[in-house]
Amino acid sequence: MRGFFRPLACALLLASAWPAAAAADALSDYVAARDQAIAASLAAAKAHKSGDDAIIKRETAAMKDLSKRLTAVLGPMTFKALGSPTYTLNMLTYDEITPTRQLDGISFANADYTTRLVVTPEPVFNAWLAARAKDDDAPPALGAGPKAAMATNAFYNDALVFDGGYFQPYLELPITTTPGEKAYAVLGLQIDEAPGNALPDDIAILRIANGKAMVGLTSANLDIKPIAACNALWKPHEDKAAALTKVVEKDNKPEDPRWNDIQKILDEGSTAFRTCFAKEAPSQPFYAAAVGRAEAFLKAISGN
Incomplete structure (x- = not known):
């Protein structure tokens, strides 16, 4: 067999x-x-x-x-x-x-x-x-x-x-x-x-x-509700960028390099916000629903 x-x-x-x-x-x-x-x-x-x-x-x-x-x-x-x-x-x-x-x-x-x-x-x-x-x-x-x-x-x-x-x-x-x-x-x-x-x-x-x-x-x-601690990290960058924007717009120079500085400030603030958000998210009410x-x-x- x-x-x-x-x-x-x-x-x-x-x-x-x-x-x-x-x-x-x-x-x-x-x-x-x-x-x-x-x-x-x-x-x-x-x-x-x-x-x-x-x-x-x-x-x-x-x-x-x-x-x-x-x-x-x-x-x-x-x-x-x-x-x-x-x-x-x-x-x-x-x-x-x-x-x-x-x-x-x-x-x-x-x-x-x-x-x-x-x-x-x-x-x-x-x-x-x-x-x-x-x-x-x-x-x-x-x-x-x-x-x-x-x-x-x-x-x-x-x-x-x-x-x-x-x-x-x-x-x-x-x-x-x-x-x-x-x-x-x-x-x-x-x-x-x-x-x-x-x-x-x-x-x-x-x-x-x-x-x-x-x-x-x-x-x-x-x-998702705003997280105060994370917005607190974002706000100084937003304010700094807004203040510099007013100066640049007033000077009205063609191809002003400070526009790049403004974007860099905003990018740094956004990165700080997202890093904070990722840290805080697991303790927030929305988290379980997101996983689901x-x-x-x-x-x-x-x-x-």
């Missing part, structure tokens, strides 16, 4: 390995096709032909093909209240010499765009994050792993699509994970300008499981 079960066991092992091998081949094919399309676009940009109709038509076709390839790699996905999937890349080059910095994946969003999600194969995510850590303007935290990267607004600039704004993280939220799953949550604020002492009200999540990485952002709708919303968001995206 042992002689019978041994070939059977080998056959079952090979059968189980086949889907994994096929998936790896499909992913390799996608990455190769993406890199080839980017190289072609960079060559066109270098030759100053990127605006040609033929080049635009070719890039559009390439991105349509890449979308199909990546969708096949990831498999069918649906998320409650989120719309149809779309390919994240809408351009292949950042400038004439640099490939796009954007995370390539399949994105989902609700009708008012207050919740969005990007899903990509884990190897694609890891390679993207490693590349972003090597950018000239990258903060050191981008090279210290996903959890550390989520503490920087640079991480979200290219992981998620923003229409003129950005996401400013304030503090990490503890969330419960399941075996084989890595997940991190951050409370922050999606904003169009420097945050100052604005209160956070958005939750970002990174989930890595089952060979996929998911980066999501959703409105938290929290009832983060865990609910994680659960909502964990079905695929």
Whole structure:
């Protein structure tokens, strides 16, 4: 009987390995096709032909093909209240010499765009994050792993699509994970300008499981009250910047360098405010609700 079960066991092992091998081949094919399309676009940009109709038509076709390839790699996905999937890349080059910095994946969003999600194969995510850590303007935290990267607004600039704004993280939220799953949550604020002492009200999540990485952002709708101790740290910077602004406006000099000084004062005050907020948050009434919303968001995206 042992002689019978041994070939059977080998056959079952090979059968189980086949889907994994096929998936790896499909992913390799996608990455190769993406890199080839980017190289072609960079060559066109270098030759100053990127605006040609033929080049635009070719890039559009390439991105349509890449979308199909990546969708096949990831498999069918649906998320409650989120719309149809779309390919994240809408351009292949950042400038004439640099490939796009954007995370390539399949994105989902609700009708008012207050919740969005990007899903990509884990190897694609890891390679993207490693590349972003090597950018000239990258903060050191981008090279210290996903959890550390989520503490920087640079991480979200290219992981998620923003229409003129950005996401400013304030503090990490503890969330419960399941075996084989890595997940991190951050409370922050999606904003169009420097945050100052604005209160956070958005939750970002990174989930890595089952060979996929998911980066999501959703409105938290929290009832956060001002924290007096933190506003006390912000106020002197606000007052100092306001006083200097009056002087600069009165002098009315073209390209006055003191505008940079004003922004530096405000940035320092905002950093002090956010540091205080992160320290005080766990003892505030809103904190439990924030953690609950983060865990609910994680659960909502964990079905695929």
